[in-house]
């Protein structure tokens with residue numbers, strides 16, 4: 361996949377590729393209508409289109425992310441409908457076979473979420489769940505019967521809370537992929553603060569990256 365990122369747009373890290381690979385390996389996109397919420401560069405949307413999706417829609421609150429996604433779709437010779445807006449607002453009333461999401465999930469020092477700038481891609485409140493707690497209860501209403509959602513997050517951002525929220529929304533939820541690795545640079549810089557709040561065990565400098573699946 362060829363990808364460019366305009367200044368200020370999130371450059372896909374390893375967790376994005378976990379989702380792209382899972383979609384490809386399990387053949388989840390083939391013939392499917394796909395929604396990528398929090399699309400950023402459009403990596404998941406373009407990945408789904410390249411993996412045989414029937415139609416792909418991508419949503420991001422950032423104007424530059426929407427432009428970048430359109431650019432990356434062209435570069436890869438695929439069609440992606442890229443829309444600007446908050447979470448599911450631009451696709452109100454629409455349902456999809458597959459929903460992909462790599463939301464901001466880094467625990468921060470306050471619950472204030474940036475309204476603009478690059479940090480909007482990762483800042484997610486003190487528990488890292490500001491976006492996850494909005495996304496999980498709302499996602500089921502946008503899935504076709506038998507549809508699936510794949511959501512990426514860190515083990516530091518409440519694995520059980522996501523599984524519970526998806527289950528409460530009526531989805532069969534489980535961890536599909538778990539990859540242990542060192543802390544990313546932003547979390548590393550906050551490690552001591554996260555230790556003092558009990559989100560990291562003393563001396564712990566690893567986290568699990570998770571792809572959590574919910575099935576309608």
Ligand SMILES: C[S@@+](CC[C@H](N)C(=O)[O-])C[C@H]1O[C@@H](n2cnc3c(N)ncnc32)[C@H](O)[C@@H]1O
Pocket residue numbers: 370371372373375376397398399400401402403404419420421422425445446447461462463464465480481482491
């Ligand atoms: C972690 S990045 C993920 C980008 C891309 N999906 C990837 O895997 O590389 C999160 C993205 O969510 C977007 N975002 C943040 N808050 C949002 C919201 N309320 N609604 C839609 N998109 C949002 C940010 O602009 C950013 O592009």
